[in-house]
Amino acid sequence: MTLHRVTVSALLLAGAVSTPALAADTLRLCTGSPGKTYHAVGNRLAELVPELSANALQVEVVASGGSIDNLTKLLEGECDAAIAQGDAVAFFTTHVREDAGDAFRLHTPLFKELSLLLCSDDSDVDEIEDLLDLDNPVVAAGAMGSGSLATWLTFRSIKPEYEQVKVMPQNGAEGAMAVVNGEASCLFEVIAPQSDFIQALNDNENIASNIGFAEVDDGFSGHEVNGQEIYSRVEFDDERYDNISAWGDPELVAIMAYLVVGNDWAQAHTAGMNALSMGMLTGKADIEEVAYGAEKPFSE
Numbered sequence: 001m002t003l004h005r006v007t008v009s010a011l012l013l014a015g016a017v018s019t020p021a022l023a024a025d026t027l028r029l030c031t032g033s034p035g036k037t038y039h040a041v042g043n044r045l046a047e048l049v050p051e052l053s054a055n056a057l058q059v060e061v062v063a064s065g066g067s068i069d070n071l072t073k074l075l076e077g078e079c080d081a082a083i084a085q086g087d088a089v090a091f092f093t094t095h096v097r098e099d100a101g102d103a104f105r106l107h108t109p110l111f112k113e114l115s116l117l118l119c120s121d122d123s124d125v126d127e128i129e130d131l132l133d134l135d136n137p138v139v140a141a142g143a144m145g146s147g148s149l150a151t152w153l154t155f156r157s158i159k160p161e162y163e164q165v166k167v168m169p170q171n172g173a174e175g176a177m178a179v180v181n182g183e184a185s186c187l188f189e190v191i192a193p194q195s196d197f198i199q200a201l202n203d204n205e206n207i208a209s210n211i212g213f214a215e216v217d218d219g220f221s222g223h224e225v226n227g228q229e230i231y232s233r234v235e236f237d238d239e240r241y242d243n244i245s246a247w248g249d250p251e252l253v254a255i256m257a258y259l260v261v262g263n264d265w266a267q268a269h270t271a272g273m274n275a276l277s278m279g280m281l282t283g284k285a286d287i288e289e290v291a292y293g294a295e296k297p298f299s300e
Helices: 003-018 037-052 067-075 086-096 128-133 147-158 160-164 172-180 196-203 263-268 270-282 284-292
Strands: 025-030 057-062 081-085 104-120 138-140 166-168 186-191 211-214 231-236 251-262
Touching: 025 037, 025 067, 025 270, 037 057, 037 081, 037 104, 037 270, 037 284, 057 270, 067 081, 067 086, 067 104, 067 147, 067 251, 081 086, 081 104, 081 147, 086 147, 086 251, 104 172, 104 231, 104 263, 104 270, 104 284, 128 160, 138 172, 147 160, 147 186, 172 186, 172 196, 172 211, 186 196, 251 263, 251 270, 263 270, 270 284
Parallel strands: 025 057, 025 081, 138 166, 138 186
Antiparallel strands: 081 251, 104 186, 104 211, 104 251, 231 251
């Protein structure tokens, strides 16, 4: 072997050794509060996506206040993607940031959430329209930034008669206690069926003995956004929460939750988008298991 050939071979070998591997893309994903389903789904995606993409994409989970807060953070550059209710996306671009329409895209439908109405046993509210018969109806539906409030306000836009129902800017545990203490007629939550929060209410004797599920329909199902059906009617098998279950399975409005991706990130990370799409396609069953449990607890 000549000196020239040795030198060339050595240079090629050195180049192969010194060339760094392509760095993985990172997706900052805005989710929700720790302990709630969006955050749990985000953590599952952080496990799944690197595995399914051969480490081409890493997911960094960002805690947040919910759908509207997620979309705000997405616009402000604090995250690259977000989990959000379909109706909250429409509410955000119509009522919060009208300039946001071109900033992100609905990438993947993830799972269906349920519009749960938990009412005081003393309120005589067995279905949502019973609120209209009360003298001073109050619903704890959350503060601005929550998807639950966005859904309630969307309900009001569909049926303006619900404007007579006063909205208390609390939900979660505070909202539940407001119902128990007689400050609100009902608690309204948009949440996945497999919910640590609802389970905690069910397991709390003081709360569970004072509240129960009411039906939510009254013509809201079938609502569409950009030609996509966002609301659908389902029957919820509420017996998994036996202490607050109603007689029979209540009819509820189901709301599709989406993975929303910022357009700037998508355009700048083609390989990352491919890895994300593959991960979402392959990991659908894992995501639904986080949201629904071992079996989907509602029928359509």
